[in-house]
Amino acid sequence: MTELPAEIQAVAAELESSLEQPGFPGSIPQLCGRLEQLLPHLAENPLLLPYSVEIHKQLRLIGSDLSFWQVARQAQGRSQRQDQISQRLKLLFGYCESMIEQLSPPQ
Numbered sequence: 001m002t003e004l005p006a007e008i009q010a011v012a013a014e015l016e017s018s019l020e021q022p023g024f025p026g027s028i029p030q031l032c033g034r035l036e037q038l039l040p041h042l043a044e045n046p047l048l049l050p051y052s053v054e055i056h057k058q059l060r061l062i063g064s065d066l067s068f069w070q071v072a073r074q075a076q077g078r079s080q081r082q083d084q085i086s087q088r089l090k091l092l093f094g095y096c097e098s099m100i101e102q103l104s105p106p107q
Contacts, residue, residue: 004041005103011035012096019089025066028085032059035092047102051095058088058095 014031021027035055042052062085069081 004038004045005100007038007041008096008099008103011038012093012100015089015093015096019086019093025069025085028062028066028089032062035059042099045103048099051099055092055095058092062088 011031011034014027014034018027018031036059039052039056042048042055065081065085065088069078069085072078072081
């Protein structure tokens with residue numbers, strides 16, 4: 001695997017661009033898969049373990065939200081799920097930004 005901070009930065013950039021894309025759900029499932037692959041590497045670092053736990057939780061919730069979004073019959077239900085997923089993606093982006101700060105050498 002490439003260097004962890006670079007991987008986290010790449011995922012953060014993808015998260016940011018997915019929040020700006022109009023097509024929903026777009027690349028969200030693939031993006032969640034990339035984050036899922038990072039989890040074991042995050043858990044190896046004591047500084048990143050709390051992020052690993054929170055990211056895992058958010059990924060599970062996004063998976064549930066996507067499932068409910070797909071079967072929602074009313075526009076309001078779909079809209080609510082889409083808003084929840086967007087909020088969770090923003091939270092994941094924040095976690096990535098925080099991890100990058102944690103891993104950055106002090107200046």
